[in-house]
Amino acid sequence: MTQKVALNAPVLRKNDEFAAENRAWFAARRWTVINLMSGPGAGKTTLLEKTLPRLATRRCAVIEGDMQTDLDASRIRAVGIAAHQINVNSCHLDARMVGEAARTLIAVDPDLLFIENIGNLVCPAAYDLGEAWRVTVFSAAEGSDKPRKYPKMFLQSDAVVINKIDLAPYCDVSLEELLESVRAVSPRAAVFPLSSRTGEGLEAWVEWVAAREVR
């Protein structure tokens, strides 16, 4: 004999519980947390290298997620900002990893904490880390069709950075089409077309970041 049992349990409920703990822990310390997500090579670390020195009014720190190496944490420390590197053979960061990493930054006590997620345009979007703000970084070189092909990350983001706009002409990408594609799947997000390399468009993004608070 079998018995049918209704459950309606979220598959990621363990992660959701850790995320809720993180959110309360961050809020108690007044740490504003931004989860930075993108495919690999979209330019998250370079964006941070250019953004962090412009956030003079904030005390920043960064949690870096990568499968291997502490190259990214070293790059962040090179611009004078505290960084903790997570190395994990996973396609995304989860809330438990972030909770442990955050505790290594208690002495720094940042009022603005960036989490640079593992480079992947799909999986990180499914995992709440307890952040206050979600940002997708996308590079013009990836092509204007990708936001609609991989919509989940975009539609959950508070802001979308379109990086490497200086490369668009070399990749036969129309910035107009790309913007339209981003707006289609993230209709409420603040959108920042910019180039970390040339500095074009960086100011509006930095202003948005500087104004983020716990919510």
Add this chain to the structure above:
Amino acid sequence: MHETGIAAEILDIAEREAARRGAAGIAAVTVRVGDLSGVVAEALSFAFEALCAGTAAAGARLHVERVAVRARCPHCRRESQPGADLVLWCPDCGQPLDVIAGQELQVESLELREAV
């Protein structure tokens, strides 16, 4: 993507519930997977089957119910199924749409073998 990790979470939820209810085993698991969840049903079933071997869920069937994307306009309240091009703007009033279905990833129900 991470279907093996998702399958492990599903099995864990099912095993805990089966143990809590003193069931003899798990015959079937039904999950709801939204079209926006990024989860591939075939990969999930494959991983689930492999992970179930040697557990209380050995041989259990995994039913995957897909949930289509649905959106609602907060202004005119019209519900729609955004097409394959996934434009999340209301065609009538030009307002951003709220996604109200399609992001699900849930264990909906279990079929448990009763202890004799």
